[in-house]
Each structure stands twice: as C-alpha cells, then as structure tokens.
Amino acid sequence: MKTITFDQIKTSSIALEFDELIPDEIYSWTEADFAKYQVPIGNSRFPLTDFFEVTVEGEANGPDEVEMIINGDLNRVKYIGCKMSGGNIVCNSSVDLHVGAEMSGGSILVKGNAAAHAGREMSGGYLEIEGNTKEFTGASYIGEWRGMTGGQIVVGGNAGKQCGECLTGGKIHVKGNCDILAGIHMTKGVIEIDGDVNRWPGGQMKNGNIIIHGFLGRLLEGFVLNGIVVDPEVEGVTYEGKYIQYTGDIGLNGKGNLYLDAEANKEKLATYGELDDEYTSIREYRNL
Amino acid sequence: MTYEPPVTDYDHIVENCTCAFCGCNCDDLDYLVKDGHVVAVRHACRLGASKIMEDMDQRLIVPMIRDENGELKEVDWDTALDKAAEYIANSIRPVFYGWSETSTETMKEGVALGEYIGAVLDNQATICHGPSLQAVQNAGYPIQTLGEVQNRADMIAYSGSNAMNSHPRHMARYAVFCRGYFRQRGRFDRTVVTMDPKFSDTAKCSDKWIGFEQNGDYGFYNAIRAVLRGKELYQDVISGIPKEDIYELAEEMKNAEFGVLFFGLGLTHTLSKQRNIDIAIKMVQDLNKYSKWGLTPMRGHFNVNGFNIFMAFECGFAFGVDYCRGYPRYMMGETNTIDLLVRKEPDCFMVIAADPGAHFPNGANQHLADIPVIQIDIHWGPSTELADVVLPGSFIGVECAGTSYRMDGVPIFMKKAIDKPETCRDDEWIVRELKERVMKLREEPNTAPKYVPNPNAL
Numbered sequence: 104m105k106t107i108t109f110d111q112i113k114t115s116s117i118a119l120e121f122d123e124l125i126p127d128e129i130y131s132w133t134e135a136d137f138a139k140y141q142v143p144i145g146n147s148r149f150p151l152t153d154f155f156e157v158t159v160e161g162e163a164n165g166p167d168e169v170e171m172i173i174n175g176d177l178n179r180v181k182y183i184g185c186k187m188s189g190g191n192i193v194c195n196s197s198v199d200l201h202v203g204a205e206m207s208g209g210s211i212l213v214k215g216n217a218a219a220h221a222g223r224e225m226s227g228g229y230l231e232i233e234g235n236t237k238e239f240t241g242a243s244y245i246g247e248w249r250g251m252t253g254g255q256i257v258v259g260g261n262a263g264k265q266c267g268e269c270l271t272g273g274k275i276h277v278k279g280n281c282d283i284l285a286g287i288h289m290t291k292g293v294i295e296i297d298g299d300v301n302r303w304p305g306g307q308m309k310n311g312n313i314i315i316h317g318f319l320g321r322l323l324e325g326f327v328l329n330g331i332v333v334d335p336e337v338e339g340v341t342y343e344g345k346y347i348q349y350t351g352d353i354g355l356n357g358k359g360n361l362y363l364d365a366e367a368n369k370e371k372l373a374t375y376g377e378l379d380d381e382y383t384s385i386r387e388y389r390n391l
Numbered sequence: 392m393t394y395e396p397p398v399t400d401y402d403h404i405v406e407n408c409t410c411a412f413c414g415c416n417c418d419d420l421d422y423l424v425k426d427g428h429v430v431a432v433r434h435a436c437r438l439g440a441s442k443i444m445e446d447m448d449q450r451l452i453v454p455m456i457r458d459e460n461g462e463l464k465e466v467d468w469d470t471a472l473d474k475a476a477e478y479i480a481n482s483i484r485p486v487f488y489g490w491s492e493t494s495t496e497t498m499k500e501g502v503a504l505g506e507y508i509g510a511v512l513d514n515q516a517t518i519c520h521g522p523s524l525q526a527v528q529n530a531g532y533p534i535q536t537l538g539e540v541q542n543r544a545d546m547i548a549y550s551g552s553n554a555m556n557s558h559p560r561h562m563a564r565y566a567v568f569c570r571g572y573f574r575q576r577g578r579f580d581r582t583v584v585t586m587d588p589k590f591s592d593t594a595k596c597s598d599k600w601i602g603f604e605q606n607g608d609y610g611f612y613n614a615i616r617a618v619l620r621g622k623e624l625y626q627d628v629i630s631g632i633p634k635e636d637i638y639e640l641a642e643e644m645k646n647a648e649f650g651v652l653f654f655g656l657g658l659t660h661t662l663s664k665q666r667n668i669d670i671a672i673k674m675v676q677d678l679n680k681y682s683k684w685g686l687t688p689m690r691g692h693f694n695v696n697g698f699n700i701f702m703a704f705e706c707g708f709a710f711g712v713d714y715c716r717g718y719p720r721y722m723m724g725e726t727n728t729i730d731l732l733v734r735k736e737p738d739c740f741m742v743i744a745a746d747p748g749a750h751f752p753n754g755a756n757q758h759l760a761d762i763p764v765i766q767i768d769i770h771w772g773p774s775t776e777l778a779d780v781v782l783p784g785s786f787i788g789v790e791c792a793g794t795s796y797r798m799d800g801v802p803i804f805m806k807k808a809i810d811k812p813e814t815c816r817d818d819e820w821i822v823r824e825l826k827e828r829v830m831k832l833r834e835e836p837n838t839a840p841k842y843v844p845n846p847n848a849l
Binding site for chain 2: 116117118120143144145146147179181200201218219220237238239244245246248265283284287302303306307321323324325327328352353354355356
C-alpha cells in the first residue's frame with residue numbers, strides 16, 4: 104500500500120488542475136517525480152512543489168494500492184480524482200469543481216463541501232461528500248444525455264440545482280435537502296433524498312426512481328398518480344413506510360417512479376379529495 | 392415625445408444600410424450624411440437611430456494608458472498597443488470578453504490570439520442567452536428565418552420577451568404587423584400571444600396575455616406538454632394560470648398553420664434557466680406533430696449571435712471557450728466570465744465592444760478594478776473607468792464594413808457609410824496588431840509569465 108500525502112504550502116488564486124494527479128497515473132511516482140512535475144494553472148504550468156509538499160510512503164503495483172491524502176484549503180483545486188479508476192483519495196477540506204468527474208472506480212471522501220459538477224458522468228466507484236454540493240451533482244456534460252452511469256454518490260448535506268441530471272445508472276443519496284429539478288431527464292438509477300425538495304423533481308424523466316423522504320414543494324403536471332404503496336422496494340432496497348407513488352414524466356411517455364413520503368406530503372394527497380387515516384380514498388383517484 | 396421635423400439639411404443619403412443595434416439587424420436603413428457625420432436615419436427605430444447618430448462627446452478618439460496617478464493619458468498607438476500586448480503576454484488566466492458589437496472578421500483575429508495565448512473567449516451570451524445555447528446543444532434547434540415568419544406565420548407567441556421595448560421593429564418588420572405572401576392582411580391574419588408575468592407593452596398589443604407567475608415557466612410548459620400528450624391536468628391552477636386557459640392555449644397552438652415562439656431573457660434567466668428553453672424546444676417539437684412550429688431567441692446585440700455561430704463553427708462551443716490547456720473547453724460555472732471574475736481568477740481582461748462596467752454584478756467588477764483591463768470600444772463608458780489601456784475602435788456598419796448574424800442565424804453584410812475619425816482604427820486591425828505583438832513578446836527567451844498569486848482572491 105502506498106500513501107501519498109499532499110500538504111498545502113500556499114494557496115492559489117487561479118485554480119490548480121489535478122486531473123493528472125490520480126492514482127492511475129502516479130502509483131509508481133517517487134518524491135523526486137513529484138518534484139519534477141508541473142501542475143497546470145491557467146495557461147501555464149508551475150512546479151507542484153511550490154504549492155504542495157508531497158510525502159510518499161510505501162510501494163504500490165497499481166492504482167488500487169494507492170491512498171492520496173490532500174490537506175489544506177482546496178477551494179481552488181479542480182478535477183480531484185477526475186477519471187480515476189482505482190485507489191482512494193481523502194480531501195481534508197472543501198474542494199473545487201469536478202471532484203470525481205468521470206471516475207470509474209476507487210473512492211473519494213471529501214471532508215467539506217464540493218463545488219459544482221461533483222461526480223459528473225461517473226461510471227463507477229464511490230464518492231462521499233460530507234458537506235453540501237452545488238449544482239449538477241452526478242450530472243452530464245452539456246449536450247450529453249447520459250450523466251452518471253454507475254457507482255454511488257453520498258452527499259451529507261444539501262445538494263444544489265439539477266442533482267442527478269440525466270442520471271443513467273448508479274445511486275445518489277442526498278441526506279439533506281435538494282434544490283430544483285433533481286433527476287431531470289434521468290433514464291435509470293436511483294436518487295434518494297432524505298430532506299425536502301424545492302420543486303419539480305424528475306422533470307422529463309424517462310425511467311428510474313426518485314425517493315423523497317421529506318416534503319416536496321411542487322410537483323410537475325407530467326406525473327400521474329399511481330396511489331399509495333407501503334414499504335416499496337426499489338432496486339433491492341426496501342423503504343419502510345407509506346409512500347405516494349407517481350409515474351412520469353408523461354411529456355416523454357416516461358415510466359419513471361417518484362415516491363413521496365405520505366406523512367410529509369399529506370397536503371398533496373388532499374388535492375385528490377378527503378382522506379381517511381389509511382389513505383384508502385386515494386384509490387379512487389388512481390390513473391387520473 | 393415631441394414632434395421632430397424631418398431632417399432636410401444633408402449632403403447625401405447612403406441607402407440600404409444595416410442597423411447596428413439589436414438582433415433584428417434591419418437592413419433597410421437610409422443614413423443621411425452631412426460633413427462626414429450621420430445626421431439622421433430613416434426607417435430605424437428610435438433605439439437604432441440614436442445609436443447610429445453617435446454622440447461625439449462620448450466618442451473615444453485617441454489611445455490612452457492609465458498612469459501611476461490613476462489618470463488616463465493620451466498616448467500614440469504604438470505605446471498603447473505595446474502596453475496592452477505586454478499585459479496579455481504576461482498573463483496566465485486572460486479573459487477576452489465582448490465581441491457582440493463588432494464584426495465576425497474581428498472575431499477571427501480574436502480566436503487566433505486567444506488560442507495562441509490560452510485565453511478564455513466569451514461574449515454577452517454569458518449574461519443573456521447562454522442558457523438558450525446550452526439548451527440547443529441538449530435538445531436541438533427547431534428554427535426558421537424571420538422571412539418565413541413574415542410570410543407564413545399566423546400565430547406568434549412571445550415568451551419572457553418585451554419586443555415592443557427591446558426590439559421595436561421586430562413586430563412591425565418581421566412578426567406581427569407586416570404583410571406576408573400568405574398573410575396579406577398583416578396583423579388581422581395573425582394571433583399574438585404573450586406569455587409573461589408582466590403585462591408588458593407587447594402584451595398590450597397581443598390578443599392574449601398568459602401572465603404566469605414569476606419562475607413558473609418550467610411548470611407551465613410542462614403542463615402544456617402534458618395537455619399535448621392528452622393528459623388531464625389534476626391541478627386547477629398551474630403556475631398561476633387556470634387549467635382551462637392552458638387547454639385553450641394548447642388547442643390554439645395545435646390549430647395554428649405556422650406558429651413561432653420568440654423567447655427572451657424572461658425565459659432564459661428565471662429559476663430553471665436552460666431547462667426552461669429545453670422544455671420550450673420540446674414543446675415546439677410536440678407541436679410539430681399537429682402543425683408547423685419553430686422558435687427563435689430574441690438576441691440582443693446585433694452580432695451576439697455571430698460570435699456564438701462563429702465559435703461553435705470554430706471549436707464546437709458557442710461561448711465561454713477556455714483555451715488555457717491548448718484545446719477548447721467549456722463548462723458552465725467554470726469557464727464563463729462572471730464565474731471566473733467572481734472567483735477572482737483572471738489576471739488580465741480584454742473587453743472588446745462591450746461594457747461590463749455597466750452590466751456585470753458588483754463582485755465581478757470589483758475584481759476588474761484589481762487587474763489590468765484593456766478596452767477596445769468606440770464610446771466612453773463605465774468600463775473605460777476600469778480600463779488601464781483604451782484602444783479606440785470603429786463603428787461596424789457605419790464607419791467600417793463587416794459581417795454580422797441576425798437573430799435567426801442569417802449572415803448580413805454591414806456596409807460602410809462614413810469615414811472613421813483619423814485617430815481611430817478598425818477593430819480587426821487592432822486585434823491583429825495585438826496578436827502579432829503578443830507573439831513577438833512570447834517568442835523572446837525567458838519571457839514565460841511569472842505567477843504571483845492575488846492576495847485578495849481567497
């Protein structure tokens with residue numbers, strides 16, 4: 104096992120790009136190799152050792168045997184773990200854009216917040232962000248219809264707009280609240296949101312599952328009420344309790360499922376008429 | 392508004408000029424010229440005419456450099472160009488912003504310079520129709536020319552756009568009041584719908600006003616799509632609009648012979664941003680199952696579309712193109728001018744034919760005050776107060792010729808009508824000169840830029 108520790112010496116006002124410093128590339132590097140390496144900053148490259156003191160311990164025969172520990176203020180360090188296929192990265196700070204973008208394996212732990220595009224188009228591996236994420240978590244590149252296709256993203260705090268945009272596989276678990284249009288255009292995969300959702304989850308979704316344990320502000324008209332389900336099972340996981348199940352977005356003849364916690368969203372059920380304690384009357388309004 | 396008698400005191404008329412104001416690019420203007428100045432403009436709207444008859448008091452005439460006391464001092468062209476080239480050559484995160492009020496020929500030189508130095512090239516789309524361009528990349532572009540609108544359209548929908556104020560001749564020349572080959576009765580052959588939270592001047596001229604609530608665009612269009620798919624709406628009111636009105640509107644849109652949706656910043660800059668345009672495009676695609684429909688963004692500056700078309704042709708991205716790694720990259724939130732400035736990344740900023748000082752948010756302008764700013768423009772404005780080097784350009788379509796792209800993507804040649812002031816230069820020449828001087832500086836040995844982090848940035 105090889106441990107590579109990056110201790111920040113000074114911060115940069117222009118973002119450093121770490122897309123070349125992934126376990127796949129650096130598993131065989133020595134401290135001398137890092138001393139020679141120049142990191143991209145703007146239109147130039149500058150010695151990495153101007154910004155980070157790098158310590159290498161142990162040996163590795165492949166990326167899976169590498170652990171990168173990055174200490175310091177990483178708010179101007181982009182593309183951490185971008186395109187990595189193995190190994191483990193621990194960031195002891197908030198990170199800049201594109202953390203874990205296009206990663207296919209390995210794991211990243213961010214002990215802070217992440218800027219936009221975290222886990223963009225990732226196809227495998229595990230990305231955990233202890234704090235909040237900004238827009239487009241697990242989303243796609245502009246013009247691309249496939250966002251995240253595999254792996255798992257866990258957000259400890261809140262997620263910004265369009266979380267899981269064009270989700271095509273894998274799972275995103277947001278433990279806090281979520282802003283608008285979570286799972287827009289999604290075709291597969293699961294988004295689980297423990298907190299509240301601002302409005303319009305699943306806009307133009309074709310398939311996949313969104314589970315919201317909190318309160319939903321506004322639902323789109325493109326969703327058709329299916330009824331109440333108890334303890335729904337989604338991709339092998341059982342969610343205990345009563346959930347209102349919708350299907351949509353019918354604007355695209357979508358067959359995606361949206362599960363809303365029934366207790367937290369009693370208001371929505373009231374739209375369909377008077378309810379008894381068991382929500383039985385909702386059955387009359389199925390398939391509107 | 393007081394009556395202004397027609398101007399009769401002029402030397403000659405230059406006919407069929409192209410307006411250099413909004414994205415309508417009206418190409419039927421006549422300039423009345425006296426003593427080498429445009430003294431009146433025929434056929435133009437008041438906005439276009441007032442811009443073309445430029446105010447010489449505000450005209451930038453000579454190159455200037457800001458001295459150590461913070462005052463702009465007049466200098467010769469060589470000194471100003473050398474100073475600007477020095478700033479650019481020594482920068483590691485340069486941003487070249489603007490381009491929407493200059494010619495496509497100038498953009499060609501700008502891209503060559505940007506690619507050479509590794510700069511970010513961005514235009515005003517970043518604060519206006521950028522979301523439209525992102526949506527077009529996602530969902531396609533069901534567009535038609537304004538000529539087709541004039542001759543064929545019998546239903547016009549304005550969404551988030553107040554054309555009466557922002558594009559005054561749009562309704563008269565292309566969309567609403569004009570007679571067309573298949574619309575001989577002009578306005579009487581057309582149904583006009585305005586979808587806007589405000590009861591705007593355009594809404595006042597319309598047959599129907601759909602005043603959905605602020606930020607309700609996405610929900611509203613989603614509901615129309617649901618109706619077009621045959622679904623019964625379950626809510627009585629959607630985004631502030633009774634569902635009966637949505638049924639009625641969807642029916643009217645289906646029954647139109649040729650409909651066009653024009654949308655403005657009211658749609659691109661509300662809550663769902665590019666997804667508003669995305670779903671509007673999808674709605675138009677749905678409508679094409681019943682009738683013929685198209686949509687067109689109401690572009691603001693006369694060549695803002697030109698930059699986007701040009702850049703998309705050159706490198707595949709319409710705006711916010713970052714050449715810093717030697718190849719073009721684009722990502723919203725990362726390579727757009729406002730984001731870069733708010734993150735305090737740029738260390739050199741060249742503004743050409745734009746006025747960020749007037750239009751950018753405070754946080755962005757604060758950073759502009761900290762870094763070298765090069766301005767290429769024809770008028771004194773808030774950006775001049777931020778500029779360290781001022782290079783007076785020329786007025787495209789009046790003082791020099793050039794190519795621009797109308798809002799529907801039709802390229803239009805803009806002819807020269809009068810001579811520019813002797814001390815001014817063409818934008819194209821200025822950018823080419825800068826490119827050559829920057830290349831010369833960079834090719835000298837030991838001239839790689841030294842990185843000095845901005846202490847105020849973090």
